[in-house]
Amino acid sequence: MDWIFENFKTDLNALDPLVKEKALYIANQLMRQGKYSEKEAITEAIKRAEEWFYDMEG
Template sequence: MDWTFEDFKTDLDSLNPAVREKALEIANDLMKEEKYTTKEAITKAIKQAEEWFYDLEG
């Protein structure tokens, strides 16, 4: 099941669309591991997605 993270919509809406999609992908993967709460997963995912995006931009 993919999580929608509706409670974090405002955090996600402020992101670049590519970063938002990557953050959702990462957060869903983290939630499948069941090691993280939803808040922890989305916070970590946003950070990782931003790093991913900046790496792409070089």
Template sequence: MDWMFEDFKTDLDTLNPIVREKALSIAKELIEKKDISAKEALSEGIIRAEEWFYDLEG
């Protein structure tokens, strides 16, 4: 897990491993491209990753 999101470990522990990795990837991208906090980026990343995963599952 990325050190940047260590404080939010409990938010990530309940996720499917595939969704967790996607959420971290999205959150990192949001932090790089937007001026938002790690918490906001992770929350948005989790939402987007779950939507992405459900779209894959059909």
């Protein structure tokens, strides 16, 4: 099951499309682990996705 994170549209819409896609992927992985609330998962996922993007950019 993929989570949609509707309550966090504002946070997600402010991101670059690549970062948003990566953040949603990461957030879904975190939710599957069952150790994160939805808010914690999306916050952590955005952080990781932004780090991934900046590392990719060099």
